[in-house]
Amino acid sequence: MADVEVESLTKRFGDFCAVDALTFTVEHGEIFGLLGPNGAGKSTLIRMLTTLVPPTSGTARIFGFDIVRDANSVRQSIGVIPQAMTSDLDLSAEENMSIFAKLYGIPRDKRRRTIRELLKAVDLEQWIDKPVKMFSGGMRRRLEIARGLVHEPKIFFLDEPTTGLDPVSRVAVWDMLARLKQERDLTILVTTHYMDEADKLCDRIAIVDHGKFVALDSPLKLKASIPGKNILEVSFSEIPPGWEDVLKRLPDVAEVKGEDHVFRISSNNGPRTTIELLEAARKAGVTVASLSVQSTTLDDVFVHYTGHQLRDALQSAPGYSSEFMYDRK
């Protein structure tokens, strides 16, 4: 049995369909990422799974407990970090955690020990008695992560845990999550719109748009699923007529998209295409103003599946092979 089993889960607000008949499972020990633009339905999905919002139709089970019929058993077995920072600024780190330990019914002798262990795990041990108003954003988020684990849940839901944090704090939060997952044998379901983080940490990623999954696979497979292995971004000072066709005929080029003098070229062999491109430019007397070559990132996957280009590309995308992919038609 998977830790999370979701079947045709739907949420409508009037005529607006926030989550549209999603079906998926999250296996034990996975870090499952929900990646999508604002308003895609990520938070609504997490809120349904954490019993905060009742679904319009469909079912979901967490450890076999139904999110509607068995809501209290679900609540007892999950840890949740909402999007908003909800720790009390006037209370100390320990007090914040102790209140939640009591809400989860943790006995007194265990409470103190667990709180100390968790605060140590999130590197806040020396701040245990300090009021949270002295904490930075990253420290508050770490405290909330510790708070979410106070009843030792086996599955952890985090809604954009790094939004609003500086880059250093973001890295710290993700490192900590990866470590906690290992130490505590956690299954993690997380939403984010930072693709670099999702790429590094998630075992599988679902790209959400308009309440549907447009793609679901491991980051590696997702990147392989879009045309080309490298992306060349090149701009020219001036171009002769038919220059885009010249670029398309270069070796290993999978796709060319251009606007004015700037082109984005997907290539299956970046170095070779680059050499040939420079050679073609020299021969035609075209000056290259700038050139960059990079591997395909999740950013490209994201743009590919959710951007305007996606809507055109989805119709004819080559290499569209993953069995988990969902066509938006």
Next chain:
Amino acid sequence: MNRIWAIIERDLRRFRRSPTLIIVSMVMPLVQLVVLGYAFGGKIKNLKVGVVDQDHGVPAVKLKEMFQAVAANARTFDTIPYTDQAIALRDLRNGRINGVLNIPPNFSRDALAGNSPRIALVEDNTDQFSASALEGTLDQLLVPYNTKSIPPRLSPDATLSIVEIYPYVPYIQYLLPGTIVLAIFVSAMIGGGIIYIDDKARGLHEGYLVTPIRKLELIMGFNLSGAIKAVIAGVVLVTCGSLIAGIPDPFNAARLARMLVVVMATSLALISMMFLLMVRVSDPLVPRAIFGVLNTVLFFPSGAVYPTQSFPGWMKVITAVDPMTYAVHGFKELILKNTGLMAVSYDIAYLLGFAALTMAAATLLFRRTL
């Protein structure tokens, strides 16, 4: 039960760390008590009365001497002699004087002939308080004037003897029960209204809702923590207010204990009412917007500042259901009359019944989801 205590503990710890809002809720009613108590409570003095004597006879002189005696002693009014009635009336209309007393030309002749002599008071009735003070004093003044020098042996006149069963109650003391109730109300409004909705808007409640806490435990936790803060405000007002208003023997332990019972019942009733009003609200502006309206609608019809018997029918309906009415009545009995709990048992029963009813309604309406 532990979960209810967890909610209460969180709220009280926050209150202890930053008590500013609750302190403000106590200061406002205290300021009101002092300002309103002294603004309305004093006896009206030094009204200006123009006297136009068109008679100049001996009975008229006797009457004027009596006016001057009032001016010199009770000082309810000062007399200003006028020779021209038209000028006196003009000054009255311009607000320079508060009334014009006219002694007509035939006053002495009528008085000596035993022919019902009349004097006229022309008053500025836009100010009801000054006008009635003036009327009252002049009415009283005419009693000794009319007293016969040789009273008849057997008088057929009925007389009224007034027995006051309590010592004189200055207005500031009359206002104190309402002030205590107001402090409890403001605390309920801030704790159960403003802070509650602010927490909800900040997502704090989302943190509660993902835990296995039950609906009733949440509501009990919110209500009891709000009630505890309101009780603190009430107790502070009972003691400080009694000292400021000059209540005799303010620290009488038995009376303080009885007051605590009414403070607790009032706090529960008002916080439950507030919770019912806020149970479906999520916009932080709403409690701030209705604060003033709710205060006016509940406080003034409660009899806190003026006797309820004078209210029009529609307002008496509000008075009858308004929990503040019963709270104010309870405190008036205990503070001004030092009665026992039996005298206020109906008030306490109403307040507790009201609290139970509103809490039940709030529980039905409360949504355990976002």
